[in-house]
Amino acid sequence: MSPAGLVPAGGAVLLAPLFLGIIHRTKALFAGRSGPPFLQVYFDGIKLVRKGVVYSGTTSWVFRLAPIAAPASTLTALLLLPQGGFPALVSFPGDFVLFVFLLGTARFLTVLSALDTGSSFEGMGASREAAFSALAEPALLLCLAVAVRESGHLSLSGIVGGMTGAEWQRAGPALALTAVSLLAILLAENARIPVDDPNTHLELTMIHEVMVLDHGGPDLGLILLGQALKLWVMGALVVGMFLPGHTGSPWLDGSLFLAGMLGLAVVIGIVESTIARLKMTRVPQFLVGAGAFAVMALALVMR
Amino acid sequence: MHTLLDALVVLLVFTNLRILGLSRINASIRTVAAQGVLLGLVAAIANAGHLSPRIILIAVVGIAVKGVAFPLMLFRALRAVKIRSEVEPFVGYIPSVLAGVAAFLISLAVAARLPLPVRPASDLLVPTALSTLFVGLFLIVSRKKALSQALGFLVFENGIYAFGVGIAYEAPTMIELGILLDVFVAVFVMGIIVFHIAREFDSIDTTRLAALKE
Amino acid sequence: MFLRRALLLVTAATHAGLALATWFVRTHDAWGGALHLDEIGHPFLMILSGLFLAAAVYAVGYLRRESPGPRADFLEGFRFTNAPEAVFIGCLLFFLSTMTLVILSENLGLLWIAVEATTLASAPLIYFHRHHRSLEATWKYLLICSVGIGLALLGNFFLAVAASGSSGAGGSLSVRILCERASQLHIPWLKGAFLFLLVGYGTKMGLAPLHTWLPDAHSEAPSVVSALLSGALLNCAFVGILRIFQVCAAAGIASYSQGFFVLFGLLSIALAAAFLLAQRDYKRLLAYSSVEHLGILALGLGLGGVAAFGAMLHAVNHSLAKAMLFLLAGNILAAYRTKNASEVQGVLRKIPVTGALWLAGLFAITGTPPFGTFVSELLILRGAVEQGRFFVAGLYLALLAVIFVGMAATMTRMAQGPAPGAPATREDRLAILPPLALCLLVLLIGVYLPPPLDAALHRAAAALGGG
Numbered sequence: 001m002s003p004a005g006l007v008p009a010g011g012a013v014l015l016a017p018l019f020l021g022i023i024h025r026t027k028a029l030f031a032g033r034s035g036p037p038f039l040q041v042y043f044d045g046i047k048l049v050r051k052g053v054v055y056s057g058t059t060s061w062v063f064r065l066a067p068i069a070a071p072a073s074t075l076t077a078l079l080l081l082p083q084g085g086f087p088a089l090v091s092f093p094g095d096f097v098l099f100v101f102l103l104g105t106a107r108f109l110t111v112l113s114a115l116d117t118g119s120s121f122e123g124m125g126a127s128r129e130a131a132f133s134a135l136a137e138p139a140l141l142l143c144l145a146v147a148v149r150e151s152g153h154l155s156l157s158g159i160v161g162g163m164t165g166a167e168w169q170r171a172g173p174a175l176a177l178t179a180v181s182l183l184a185i186l187l188a189e190n191a192r193i194p195v196d197d198p199n200t201h202l203e204l205t206m207i208h209e210v211m212v213l214d215h216g217g218p219d220l221g222l223i224l225l226g227q228a229l230k231l232w233v234m235g236a237l238v239v240g241m242f243l244p245g246h247t248g249s250p251w252l253d254g255s256l257f258l259a260g261m262l263g264l265a266v267v268i269g270i271v272e273s274t275i276a277r278l279k280m281t282r283v284p285q286f287l288v289g290a291g292a293f294a295v296m297a298l299a300l301v302m303r
Numbered sequence: 304m305h306t307l308l309d310a311l312v313v314l315l316v317f318t319n320l321r322i323l324g325l326s327r328i329n330a331s332i333r334t335v336a337a338q339g340v341l342l343g344l345v346a347a348i349a350n351a352g353h354l355s356p357r358i359i360l361i362a363v364v365g366i367a368v369k370g371v372a373f374p375l376m377l378f379r380a381l382r383a384v385k386i387r388s389e390v391e392p393f394v395g396y397i398p399s400v401l402a403g404v405a406a407f408l409i410s411l412a413v414a415a416r417l418p419l420p421v422r423p424a425s426d427l428l429v430p431t432a433l434s435t436l437f438v439g440l441f442l443i444v445s446r447k448k449a450l451s452q453a454l455g456f457l458v459f460e461n462g463i464y465a466f467g468v469g470i471a472y473e474a475p476t477m478i479e480l481g482i483l484l485d486v487f488v489a490v491f492v493m494g495i496i497v498f499h500i501a502r503e504f505d506s507i508d509t510t511r512l513a514a515l516k517e
Numbered sequence: 518m519f520l521r522r523a524l525l526l527v528t529a530a531t532h533a534g535l536a537l538a539t540w541f542v543r544t545h546d547a548w549g550g551a552l553h554l555d556e557i558g559h560p561f562l563m564i565l566s567g568l569f570l571a572a573a574v575y576a577v578g579y580l581r582r583e584s585p586g587p588r589a590d591f592l593e594g595f596r597f598t599n600a601p602e603a604v605f606i607g608c609l610l611f612f613l614s615t616m617t618l619v620i621l622s623e624n625l626g627l628l629w630i631a632v633e634a635t636t637l638a639s640a641p642l643i644y645f646h647r648h649h650r651s652l653e654a655t656w657k658y659l660l661i662c663s664v665g666i667g668l669a670l671l672g673n674f675f676l677a678v679a680a681s682g683s684s685g686a687g688g689s690l691s692v693r694i695l696c697e698r699a700s701q702l703h704i705p706w707l708k709g710a711f712l713f714l715l716v717g718y719g720t721k722m723g724l725a726p727l728h729t730w731l732p733d734a735h736s737e738a739p740s741v742v743s744a745l746l747s748g749a750l751l752n753c754a755f756v757g758i759l760r761i762f763q764v765c766a767a768a769g770i771a772s773y774s775q776g777f778f779v780l781f782g783l784l785s786i787a788l789a790a791a792f793l794l795a796q797r798d799y800k801r802l803l804a805y806s807s808v809e810h811l812g813i814l815a816l817g818l819g820l821g822g823v824a825a826f827g828a829m830l831h832a833v834n835h836s837l838a839k840a841m842l843f844l845l846a847g848n849i850l851a852a853y854r855t856k857n858a859s860e861v862q863g864v865l866r867k868i869p870v871t872g873a874l875w876l877a878g879l880f881a882i883t884g885t886p887p888f889g890t891f892v893s894e895l896l897i898l899r900g901a902v903e904q905g906r907f908f909v910a911g912l913y914l915a916l917l918a919v920i921f922v923g924m925a926a927t928m929t930r931m932a933q934g935p936a937p938g939a940p941a942t943r944e945d946r947l948a949i950l951p952p953l954a955l956c957l958l959v960l961l962i963g964v965y966l967p968p969p970l971d972a973a974l975h976r977a978a979a980a981l982g983g984g
Binding site: 169172173176177284285288289292293295296299300303 | 306309310312313316317320324396397400401403404407408411415426427
């Protein structure tokens with residue numbers, strides 16, 4: 001338990017909306033527009049907090065719980081991950097499993113709240129979300145298993161920041177496969193193209209958007225924060241796993257980490273702008289493909 | 304060099320999985336072409352320690368035939384047949400990809416037990432060759448369209464060729480070129496037959512070729 | 518048009534002449550030793566030559582009788598065309614050259630290329646009548662044989678691994694070098710190579726259970742092509758297997774390989790018997806008979822000793838008899854316009870010479886004295902009994918009896934009975950002479966085996982470790 005672990009948590013809460021803003025700006029630039037300002041998500045959040053909220057008669061306490069508990073769950077997962085040279089708040093052997101499950105809990109609560117509204121719209125989104133996560137979560141665990149095997153540590157603190165040139169030299173292809181797989185899972189879990197379009201509002205094509213349709217005001221603001229945090233957490237996992245981190249000086253580590261996150265945001269924006277959205281029936285194939293890469297990477301490092 | 308070879312070999316496995324999961328035939332043809340080019344590069348790099356004009360010639364001819372000539376022939380057949388994609392095959396796409404992954408894992412296990420006299424340039428070459436072979440046979444058996452079966456045959460031959468590279472077998476130049484020529488003519492003839500099948504049956508669905516029995 | 522047919526005849530005659538000359542003149546190696554006529558290849562070269570000459574003569578008559586332009590299908594009535602005659606004759610000649618290359622190849626890599634080339638040369642021949650059934654047969658043939666031969670290539674690579682290693686300059690696929698260095702071969706890899714080559718060339722040879730392309734291809738192709746496929750091509754695939762057996766015998770694992778030969782041989786005979794009994798299409802009947810006889814060849818090779826000599830003799834007999842039967846089937850098809858045996862009656866009355874030869878062919882193919890097949894099948898039986906393998910001998914005998922009953926029932930019913938339709942037509946000389954010549958040859962071998970042939974076959978068997 002190191003109190004220095006609170007610093008990245010606070011930083012994440014502050015910077016996650018900016019991450020989203022960079023992605024939006026990149027997409028706009030690709031589309032030839034000048035796009036929203038970088039801080040737009042902050043303005044959206046503030047606007048939502050000032051609004052009132054209306055609760056439907058069919059909902060219960062579950063519906064009110066989700067906007068609070070889901071971001072909290074994601075934040076707890078964040079505390080397990082070392083970022084930017086700062087250690088994690090809590091770390092113990094096997095904490096990567098807890099990490100995955102905390103993210104899963106957040107999703108579970110969101111799904112529950114969607115079902116709680118009693119609307120078939122949200123129910124449809126919830127069922128899609130559950131189906132796709134059933135394919136994505138094993139793939140995520142497999143990727144983490146590769147990292148565990150390769151680095152020799154059972155804790156996220158050992159996995160993150162351990163990648164040096166020697167690692168890449170020794171198991172380059174396996175790591176490349178894992179990186180591709182993780183990127184695919186990141187896109188799937190965070191409702192990015194090619195799995196889900198965050199800007200769509202058509203019934204047939206929504207997955208994540210539709211689940212939060214009935215939330216309003218501060219609740220929606222919290223949910224927005226939760227989504228941004230989830231994206232930040234998974235992005236931090238990717239950057240932490242694949243960029244060398246322990247250079248010694250905290251300033252260098254920190255700026256390297258932030259530069260990596262910036263690069264990742266731009267990459268996500270580029271991917272979203274260049275690839276078309278997958279047909280809904282193709283999403284399982286996409287996720288199985290990501291899982292297959294992870295399995296192959298695991299086979300390669302376990303030889 | 305070593306990691307470069309490993310990376311190319313992993314890309315080969317990736318092409319196998321891609322073909323297993325694709326339903327669009329022209330994308331499959333392009334993937335098989337990429338596989339041919341990768342194989343030529345692997346053949347050249349695996350022998351990088353003792354390059355000779357003969358090896359370079361065989362690699363270049365291999366890339367030209369597998370990466371350019373075969374796709375051209377198959378694209379021409381595809382255009383003449385005017386189809387876009389495969390119908391639902393006997394084994395669905397997701398099970399096919401999983402079967403491909405399983406084939407790779409089994410090949411890794413089998414290759415670890417094969418006592419090779421000469422250590423190949425990359426430890427992954429022989430498993431990849433075996434899994435490519437299996438993927439080719441699987442495609443022939445599980446796909447319905449005749450063009451997809453011809454593609455499966457190409458992948459099968461690629462696997463055997465990769466095995467030859469993996470065990471560092473240096474056949475006389477004539478034999479190597481002869482083998483390439485044989486496969487070339489085989490694909491050529493297959494293309495012609497596919498065209499005739501399309502004209503005769505108005506489709507290249509081989510489940511219609513079931514008149515001869517017992 | 519006449520030029521093309523003349524070219525066919527001249528080439529066939531030249532090939533036969535050169536083959537005959539090999540009896541008198543010593544041959545030299547070519548292509549650095551890759552082309553070499555040895556004791557095993559000699560009888561097979563003779564068979565190929567003689568068969569092709571007979572087929573060429575028949576083909577000229579056949580092409581003359583086939584009217585140009587579209588014609589109606591016998592079975593289903595739709596109209597179809599034939600392939601251009603130039604393609605047919607060109608592919609026939611290319612087919613001859615590739616088969617010759619198989620027999621003459623001393624290098625297993627070259628042999629592989631030649632066998633694959635025979636597949637590619639014969640595919641257009643099967644697709645001569647351009648309709649959907651022959652297309653189906655051609656696609657099956659092409660795909661199954663290409664995959665099989667691909668596996669044989671894998672076997673070649675296994676063999677290269679077996680041959681490399683300690684000897685340094687290893688990896689050569691020359692049969693002579695492999696036999697010389699047989700003691701240094703890595704046995705597990707050699708066994709693996711043998712298995713893949715057996716499966717690969719066995720597919721081409723028609724060994725069960727890899728024979729599924731055979732009945733379709735042989736029944737849909739023109740009878741001339743079927744005769745060549747059954748009589749010559751299956752033998753060429755068998756030559757491939759003989760070569761790897763030579764290497765195995767030199768390396769000391771002969772009994773390992775022979776076990777597989779006996780197994781696959783008996784399986785082929787049994788499967789052929791099962792499918793023969795219910796067969797209504799008389800060309801498919803002959804095709805399954807080919808499967809049976811190639812199974813007998815494998816069985817003879819597997820038993821060794823005097824049975825190996827029997828197998829060599831049987832190769833000659835079967836090729837002659839089967840080719841004759843297919844050519845006669847072509848005559849019957851032309852006269853009756855149906856492939857269904859139950860619709861054919863009175864062949865003896867309608868086309869008497871063909872009918873008489875058809876009955877003679879029945880006895881020849883089922884191993885009845887005085888034809889040569891009786892001698893060869895008996896020798897194989899003797900081989901089994903001498904080794905004390907009574908189960909094998911008993912099964913072999915029983916299956917042969919079943920096949921005799923099956924084939925005789927169908928073929929005699931076709932020959933006898935009243936002749937429908939028009940009275941006896943005058944038969945084309947070119948359609949009669951080749952089958953007649955082949956029949957006389959089989960009869961001759963049965964009655965009096967010419968000493969030169971006897972000696973050549975004994976030499977071949979000796980090279981395979983038998984006698």
